Amino acid sequence: MLTTDPRLPVTLLTGFLGSGKTTLLNRILKEAHGQRIAVIENEFGEVGVDNDLLLESEEQIVEMNNGCICCTVRGDLTRILGELVAKRANGTLHFDRVLIETTGLADPGPVAQTFLVEPEVAQAYRLDAILTLVDAKHAMAQLDQHEIAQEQVGFADRLLLTKTDLVSEAEKAALIARLVDINGRAAIYETLQGQGVDLAALLDVNSFSLESVLEREPDFLASGHHHHHNNAISSFAFTTHGEFDPARLDEFFGALVQVYGEDMLRYKGLLAVTGQAHQIILQGVHMLVATNVGRPWAENEARESRIVFIGRNLPRDIFEKGLRQCIGKPW
Numbered sequence: 001m002l003t004t005d006p007r008l009p010v011t012l013l014t015g016f017l018g019s020g021k022t023t024l025l026n027r028i029l030k031e032a033h034g035q036r037i038a039v040i041e042n043e044f045g046e047v048g049v050d051n052d053l054l055l056e057s058e059e060q061i062v063e064m065n066n067g068c069i070c071c072t073v074r075g076d077l078t079r080i081l082g083e084l085v086a087k088r089a090n091g092t093l094h095f096d097r098v099l100i101e102t103t104g105l106a107d108p109g110p111v112a113q114t115f116l117v118e119p120e121v122a123q124a125y126r127l128d129a130i131l132t133l134v135d136a137k138h139a140m141a142q143l144d145q146h147e148i149a150q151e152q153v154g155f156a157d158r159l160l161l162t163k164t165d166l167v168s169e170a171e172k173a174a175l176i177a178r179l180v181d182i183n184g185r186a187a188i189y190e191t192l193q194g195q196g197v198d199l200a201a202l203l204d205v206n207s208f209s210l211e212s213v214l215e216r217e218p219d220f221l222a223s224g225h226h227h228h229h230n231n232a233i234s235s236f237a238f239t240t241h242g243e244f245d246p247a248r249l250d251e252f253f254g255a256l257v258q259v260y261g262e263d264m265l266r267y268k269g270l271l272a273v274t275g276q277a278h279q280i281i282l283q284g285v286h287m288l289v290a291t292n293v294g295r296p297w298a299e300n301e302a303r304e305s306r307i308v309f310i311g312r313n314l315p316r317d318i319f320e321k322g323l324r325q326c327i328g329k330p331w
């Protein structure tokens, strides 16, 4: 998707241990796509292991080895991104985009937050999308046993299913049903040994920008289909033809994040607001809520609002009731 945003796009690659992140990254770096990519690696333990695996590429690779990305992330990531942009400005580094590979145990939340709250970072970079790899062979057990695996799925803009060569069609279908239950928003792709998925589907997704993904995925959870898995993380959408009263909505979200912020992994909305000719785009990660002005509503367009929430055991009825109380007047 074309964007006029001059900031450098950043893609976050996440996924549980062994899900195939390095395999995919290697393929991306080797492909003749004409993009110059700076890679930030965050690995536990041994220095340089993954660096050695990144073959034959001229991309710039920076490693963060001092612990888990989600613990030290805000400070370290801010510093590294600052250094990269400074080197780019003085001509010592040449790159057009950044790819961050997190460790298999990382929570993508703090990384995403860095782009929303650190002013120096937000000025130079835009988080384009979170890509989460899912190991088709092991994901069911990982999702059962590790909430962080569910969180990684919950945060995703794109889910990339790996190792489908090792499972039956029925196993794959069951896993996909579970992934949709956790995160009904993310498009699902399959990749075998890092191959088979078009780079254009992974880069420039523009998922954190004004042209929200909601517009392109209007049938989010429309089927009302419900699967019964024990997922702590799940998603739901709120849709209304009423217009939101901005003051009430502001107050409601302020209270909502106080109570549930920690469990609100990601939420996105495209809103019709009373007295506002433009669409309002709402983005949130945990307690951080950001709103931006989108495109104007067209003259005959239904001013429908839609908010998607992905989180941990969120009480849907409370959210819906609160949101309904923020509707000013029916359209």
Ligand SMILES: Nc1nc2c(ncn2[C@@H]2O[C@H](COP(=O)(O)OP(=O)(O)OP(=O)(O)O)[C@@H](O)[C@H]2O)c(=O)[nH]1
Binding pocket: 015, 016, 017, 018, 019, 020, 021, 022, 023, 024, 103, 104, 162, 163, 164, 165, 166, 191, 192, 193, 194
């Ligand atoms: N059968 C099969 N194996 C795969 C596929 N993709 C990756 N693998 C293998 O899975 C193993 C783990 O892949 P990596 O790319 O190292 O996974 P990772 O997510 O970077 O792993 P960590 O950094 O340890 O979290 C490797 O042996 C890969 O060759 C696939 O589509 N099919």
